[in-house]
Amino acid sequence: MENEEEYEYRNLLMSFPSPMKLGRLEVVNGCLLQPPHPHEPWDSEFPSSSTSTTPILHNQAFNLQCNELAYSVDHVNHLQESSADDQTVNGDEVQVYVGNGRSKDVDDHGLTLISLLFECGVAISVDNLVEAHRMLLELTQMASPYGQSSAERVVTYFAAAMASRVMNSILGICSPLLNYKSINNSFQLFYNISPFIKFAHLASNQTILESLTQCDLIHIIDLDIMQGLQWPPLLQALAMRMDNNRSRHVRITAVGTTMELLLDTGKRLSDIARQLGLSFEYNPIAIKVGKIDASMLKLQRSETVVVNWVRHCLYDGIGADWKTIGLIQQLGPKVFTFVEQDMCYGGAFLDRFVSSLHYYSAIFDSLGACLRSDDSNRNQVEHNILYREINNILAIGGSSRSGEEKFREWRSELRKCLMEVPMSANSMAQAWLMLNMHSNNQGFSLVQGEGGSLKLRWKDTSLYTASSWTCSNGVVALN
Numbered sequence: 001m002e003n004e005e006e007y008e009y010r011n012l013l014m015s016f017p018s019p020m021k022l023g024r025l026e027v028v029n030g031c032l033l034q035p036p037h038p039h040e041p042w043d044s045e046f047p048s049s050s051t052s053t054t055p056i057l058h059n060q061a062f063n064l065q066c067n068e069l070a071y072s073v074d075h076v077n078h079l080q081e082s083s084a085d086d087q088t089v090n091g092d093e094v095q096v097y098v099g100n101g102r103s104k105d106v107d108d109h110g111l112t113l114i115s116l117l118f119e120c121g122v123a124i125s126v127d128n129l130v131e132a133h134r135m136l137l138e139l140t141q142m143a144s145p146y147g148q149s150s151a152e153r154v155v156t157y158f159a160a161a162m163a164s165r166v167m168n169s170i171l172g173i174c175s176p177l178l179n180y181k182s183i184n185n186s187f188q189l190f191y192n193i194s195p196f197i198k199f200a201h202l203a204s205n206q207t208i209l210e211s212l213t214q215c216d217l218i219h220i221i222d223l224d225i226m227q228g229l230q231w232p233p234l235l236q237a238l239a240m241r242m243d244n245n246r247s248r249h250v251r252i253t254a255v256g257t258t259m260e261l262l263l264d265t266g267k268r269l270s271d272i273a274r275q276l277g278l279s280f281e282y283n284p285i286a287i288k289v290g291k292i293d294a295s296m297l298k299l300q301r302s303e304t305v306v307v308n309w310v311r312h313c314l315y316d317g318i319g320a321d322w323k324t325i326g327l328i329q330q331l332g333p334k335v336f337t338f339v340e341q342d343m344c345y346g347g348a349f350l351d352r353f354v355s356s357l358h359y360y361s362a363i364f365d366s367l368g369a370c371l372r373s374d375d376s377n378r379n380q381v382e383h384n385i386l387y388r389e390i391n392n393i394l395a396i397g398g399s400s401r402s403g404e405e406k407f408r409e410w411r412s413e414l415r416k417c418l419m420e421v422p423m424s425a426n427s428m429a430q431a432w433l434m435l436n437m438h439s440n441n442q443g444f445s446l447v448q449g450e451g452g453s454l455k456l457r458w459k460d461t462s463l464y465t466a467s468s469w470t471c472s473n474g475v476v477a478l479n
Contacts, residue, residue, distance in 0.1 A: 110151035113143055117155050117357070120162060125350040129166050136163050146379065150368035154360050157387040164395035165349075178315060178388075180257050184227050186384035187314075189377050191229055194367065195438040196464055199456045200310045201230040202434050203466035204337035206427040208306050209237055211335040217303040218250045221331065223289050223324070224309065225254040228265040232272050239276040251281040253297050257315065259286040290319025294330055307333040311340045311410070313389045316396070321407045329417045329471075336418060336469040338410070342455070342462040345393065346406040356393050360386060362461035369443055411453075411467060418469040422452020427466070431456070 116135055123132040139159040143152045191197045212218055218238070220231070231252065242248050252269065256262045262284035273280030285296055299305065307328055311318075318324055328336060344355035363386060371378040407413050414420070428446060431454060435444050447455045453467040 109142075110149045113139065113152060113155040117158055120159070121350060121353040124162060124165060125348065125353070127169070129169055132162070132166055136166065145383065146373065148373050150364040151361070153382060154357075154364040157382065157390050158357065158360075158394070160387065161391040161394040164391055168395060180261055182384055183314060183388065184261060186380050187226060188229070190381045190385050193371060193377055193381065195435055195444065196456065197229070197310075198434050198438070199431050199464055200339040200466060201233070202430045203423060203427045203454055204308055204310070204339060205230060205234045205237075206430045207337050207423060207468045208234060208308065208335060210424055210426065211306065212238070212304060215304040216248050217300070218248070219253065219299070219303040219305050220250065221253045221255075221297060221305065221307045221333070222309075223255050223307065224311070225252075225256050225262070225265055228254070228269050230308070230310070231269055235269070235273055235276055235278055235280070239278045242278070247279060249279040249281070251283065251303070253283040253285065255285050255287065255289055255292065257286065259284060262286055288316075288319035289327065290321070290323035292327055294327070297331070299331070305331055305333045307331055307336040309336075309338050311338070313341065313345060313392045314385065315388070315392060321410070321413070325413055325417065332471045334470065335421070337466070338414070338469060339464060339466045340410055342465055344408065346408040349394070352393050356390060358461060359463065360390060362458045362463060366443060366458040411465075414469055418471060420451040420453070421468045421470055423454040423466060423468055428454055
């Protein structure tokens, strides 16, 4: 039950007016904030869809039969540990705090911060940079990334991203220097302490597994593999299906940011496949998806093609969106599994600001409900993952990023060239089981969206949507 202050805070967010197409100066690059040490003052000088959804599962207890994929998730960790000697991520178990009063109270200070942040967003949208700069200086003095309140923490990172935006507008270009190794290590922590990435992986893997019945030559094309955390459970499940009379070969084409990270991921996956006795091949491609030529993928006529994409806004590893969707259509996959964050990526600055403020307020609130404010893993995830996403949306992103067009609604574009297949009941069950294993937190729920997609929500905010697609010339029947 929300207290009165939390209720006022959520009403304030919901009361923001619909963004209008206001004149603005788009930017093409942004700068990144270096994390202060805990308890240091913040440096003030550094400059959704309205479709109705039907709830299907909401903290209900029900019996689930153990299946191959659930077994794989439970038993594949020791394989990853044996092939990850160079991992620097803290693998300690994260303590989860549950019970009454888990969310930090939003007091008058938090409401003041949100109101001032919104005024600053409006000023930036009309290029009133002098007034925006004044408000940003005030915000950076009032808010800390280590505050007790989730509202204060999210305002801090929004102010930092908007300061980057203002500085870009004044100076022209301020390119971010991305440390992809640091991003990947923090992404591993995000995977461990929250259910969001596990939801994406489990829902997609169950759909892929069901589409590969009787398939012996399997080609998985991952459009942004990162550390490859999604694939060990699927490899385990596929290995469990092998028998002496049939051989199964799996090839993964991995698209990513740097060849060094792609090769590290390939080594781990190859080691796991070898321990499982699974015939395996790995093809790394360090290039933006929009620049891939189909010949790079080494497609074979006899193989079953699966395309997977967990889309995020950590960095722009895509290129022009229309080229990416053209590649997916050209590949003609038996199944295309797609997971996206439920917020506005393109359009005017104010569109992105309002959408992302709703979205990340819910994300920060969910982390605050499970972890203490001084938890080092939470602080690292908020700075290295969530802040980078916010910065990419506000300081870098938009309808045009580096001159490349971005879709406002990806799933609407997919419907023009692919057919959506409802997510299976098993995918829903897997996602629900994962939520129950993650914590007893009452804030998460699953709903079924338009077209049979599966949505993960925190309270009343949809955060991630998983969907399944196939070519129009042959719908995959998923049980």
